[in-house]
Amino acid sequence: MDKDNANPTILNTSQLPTRQNRKNGSALNGPFTNSSALVHKLGYTSSPPWEISESDGTDSDAEGDMELIDEQDIYDLISNISDPEHPLSLGQLAVVNLPDIDITPSPLVAADPNTLTQVLVKITPTITHCSLATVIGLGVRVRLEKVLPPNYRVDVMIKEGTHSQDDQVNKQLADKERVAAALENDTLRGVLDKMLEKCA
Amino acid sequence: MPSSPMTKLVPLPVFKPDLYERAWQSIPHPTLPLLATAHQKSVTVFSLSTLSSHSSLTNGHERSVRSTTWKPNLPPHKLCLVTGSFDSTAGLWRWDDQDTGGGGALEVEIKDEKDEKDWELIVVLDGHDSEIKCVSFSPGGQYLATCSRDKSVWIWEDVGANESDDEWETVAVLNEHDGDVKAVAWCPETNRSGRGRYSNDVLASASYDNTVRIWREDGDGEWVCVAVLEGHDGTVWGLQWEPRPQGQGFPRLMTWSADQSVRIWSLQEEEEMEEAAPQHAWGGLSGVPSTMRRSPKEDWVCAAILPKAHTRDVYAATWSADSGMVASTSSDGIIALYREEEEAETNDTADDEAAAELDGDVPMTNGHPKKEPEASRRWKVVSSTPNAHGPYEINHVTWCKRYDQGCPPEKRGIEEMLVSTGDDGIVRPWQVV
Numbered sequence: 025m026d027k028d029n030a031n032p033t034i035l036n037t038s039q040l041p042t043r044q045n046r047k048n049g050s051a052l053n054g055p056f057t058n059s060s061a062l063v064h065k066l067g068y069t070s071s072p073p074w075e076i077s078e079s080d081g082t083d084s085d086a087e088g089d090m091e092l093i094d095e096q097d098i099y100d101l102i103s104n105i106s107d108p109e110h111p112l113s114l115g116q117l118a119v120v121n122l123p124d125i126d127i128t129p130s131p132l133v134a135a136d137p138n139t140l141t142q143v144l145v146k147i148t149p150t151i152t153h154c155s156l157a158t159v160i161g162l163g164v165r166v167r168l169e170k171v172l173p174p175n176y177r178v179d180v181m182i183k184e185g186t187h188s189q190d191d192q193v194n195k196q197l198a199d200k201e202r203v204a205a206a207l208e209n210d211t212l213r214g215v216l217d218k219m220l221e222k223c224a
Numbered sequence: 225m226p227s228s229p230m231t232k233l234v235p236l237p238v239f240k241p242d243l244y245e246r247a248w249q250s251i252p253h254p255t256l257p258l259l260a261t262a263h264q265k266s267v268t269v270f271s272l273s274t275l276s277s278h279s280s281l282t283n284g285h286e287r288s289v290r291s292t293t294w295k296p297n298l299p300p301h302k303l304c305l306v307t308g309s310f311d312s313t314a315g316l317w318r319w320d321d322q323d324t325g326g327g328g329a330l331e332v333e334i335k336d337e338k339d340e341k342d343w344e345l346i347v348v349l350d351g352h353d354s355e356i357k358c359v360s361f362s363p364g365g366q367y368l369a370t371c372s373r374d375k376s377v378w379i380w381e382d383v384g385a386n387e388s389d390d391e392w393e394t395v396a397v398l399n400e401h402d403g404d405v406k407a408v409a410w411c412p413e414t415n416r417s418g419r420g421r422y423s424n425d426v427l428a429s430a431s432y433d434n435t436v437r438i439w440r441e442d443g444d445g446e447w448v449c450v451a452v453l454e455g456h457d458g459t460v461w462g463l464q465w466e467p468r469p470q471g472q473g474f475p476r477l478m479t480w481s482a483d484q485s486v487r488i489w490s491l492q493e494e495e496e497m498e499e500a501a502p503q504h505a506w507g508g509l510s511g512v513p514s515t516m517r518r519s520p521k522e523d524w525v526c527a528a529i530l531p532k533a534h535t536r537d538v539y540a541a542t543w544s545a546d547s548g549m550v551a552s553t554s555s556d557g558i559i560a561l562y563r564e565e566e567e568a569e570t571n572d573t574a575d576d577e578a579a580a581e582l583d584g585d586v587p588m589t590n591g592h593p594k595k596e597p598e599a600s601r602r603w604k605v606v607s608s609t610p611n612a613h614g615p616y617e618i619n620h621v622t623w624c625k626r627y628d629q630g631c632p633p634e635k636r637g638i639e640e641m642l643v644s645t646g647d648d649g650i651v652r653p654w655q656v657v
Contacts, residue, residue, distance in 0.1 A: 137615060138557075138610075138611040138614055138615050140535075140556060140557065140615070173615065174614070174615040174616050174647070174648070175614075175615030177536065177555065177617075195432075195459070198482070198537075199432070199459065199482075200537070200539075200555070200617070201290070201355075201357065201406070202373070202404070204246070204288065204310075205287070205288070205310045205355045205373070208287045208288060208310055
């Protein structure tokens with residue numbers, strides 16, 4: 025099929041902000057170990073939030089000395105998601121950008137594990153009519169909901185003025201019921217699994 | 225319900241077993257001590273006496289069951305549930321306490337040894353193009369409404385000769401919403417048969433298009449939209465009719481939304497129309513061309529916005545027939561409890577009527593700007609319980625009668641409790657004290 029944007033601007037991976045160790049070579053290799061390390065730091069497995077493990081919450085590990093999750097951690101979790109139509113990551117395509125990630129309340133404030141924490145990610149589709157904006161947004165939401173603790177509420181929106189139907193896409197991405205149903209759609213699930221392949 | 229100013233929710237032991245996966249909603253049986261919880265591709269029926277699993281409905285759907293509804297008015301040994309699924313079908317299930325005899329025994333599969341054998345999937349209602357979001361039986365059990373992401377509401381009628389003869393026909397496909405229809409609810413029976421203007425069955429639907437629509441049967445077998453309720457600034461997640469209307473008024477309608485609010489709507493009834501009921505009766509409209517009948521004919525106004533209690537989407541609310549109290553819950557994990565202050569009525573009635581008059585002059589559907597009611601002084605938040613399911617989102621809350629051992633025997637089947645259902649797969653009863 026024809027790509028919506030055949031010639032996107034591509035950032036060099038070495039220019040991307042990251043806390044991840046690059047000495048092993050390409051950015052595609054690095055994240056494996058580092059993302060798992062973050063997942064370990066979170067004290068959670070990579071199963072989706074609705075698959076509850078019996079020991080959940082009572083684990084002294086998860087509540088005790090858990091390091092705080094900041095915007096860079098969020099960026100590192102989603103920047104290596106693959107674009108659905110290019111063999112490139114969302115970080116390389118500048119679809120996700122560190123300044124467009126907000127955590128409320130700020131990670132500087134120590135919070136107990138029941139306090140709701142909102143993670144707002146604004147994505148920038150490569151072109152204004154990109155029909156895959158919803159799929160990309162869904163990938164970001166699914167990725168974050170998989171690894172973040174259950175007190176995190178993930179909101180994914182299109183960055184203002186970067187997409188012609190941003191209201192419609194935002195409403196879809198915010199709709200829990202639609203997201204749940206989309207994940208039961210085998211075709212879409214296949215696309216998402218491929219996008220998330222490079223994530224831990 | 226004690227009228228102590230310090231109202232709070234006390235958690236009771238959770239239903240067993242935990243489901244360990246997202247559960248969408250829990251629906252109490254209209255008369256029996258049973259509660260049906262939809263989760264993943266199945267429904268677990270809990271006993272309200274033992275607070276543990278009674279039976280389960282499995283292997284009927286290829287995708288998640290989002291909603292379920294009990295068929296009312298059946299003899300106590302017969303149960304009937306309808307399930308609405310993301311696989312775009314609705315399933316009608318029956319459970320019979322008495323042995324069904326030879327015919328049924330042949331169909332028993334060896335792998336389904338335990339609970340499953342009691343529930344049998346009898347009919348699959350096929351017609352929607354995409355996920356079914358909600359299913360609801362009319363109070364008499366004659367009609368079933370289903371709604372879907374395909375933007376339509378379907379009304380099905382049981383035309384079988386008797387209860388064991390399941391023959392369901394589509395009597396209406398309502399296509400007026402501009403987005404997913406998230407929920408449907410039938411108005412309770414009102415004993416207002418003397419008022420010729422109204423047919424007995426009234427349906428309301430809530431949508432992703434931010435509106436609510438009211439539907440009536442016109443006496444000629446046609447279901448028409450008689451009002452569009454506009455005011456919510458986000459997906460309307462659900463709605464419930466006032467279970468026990470006060471005075472002579474038509475039941476009010478409560479709606480809740482992604483805009484984080486809960487609203488109460490009321491019908492503006494015109495006296496002269498009541499008096500002239502025969503001329504204005506719905507049956508009299510048969511001669512009117514259907515294009516004209518399609519235009520909304522009722523003035524519904526937003527009578528109250530409940531005081532703000534949530535910071536994210538309101539996913540569910542429930543209105544008690546006994547106490548008149550409302551409980552709501554949300555993505556924010558809070559269960560809020562509200563009470564309508566009766567004593568304020570003398571003071572506020574004049575204001576409310578004036579406001580209602582202003583609203584009433586402007587039809588709800590023509591897009592004119594209209595006065596928004598302020599958060600109503602008559603509704604007060606009496607309790608707010610954060611983290612009711614720990615850090616998890618809560619998808620549903622409902623009032624329900626108590627039958628458990630913790631309730632004094634003389635109060636069983638009378639005293640009310642709340643039941644909340646969450647993403648953590650926990651179904652938790654709460655005592656209101």
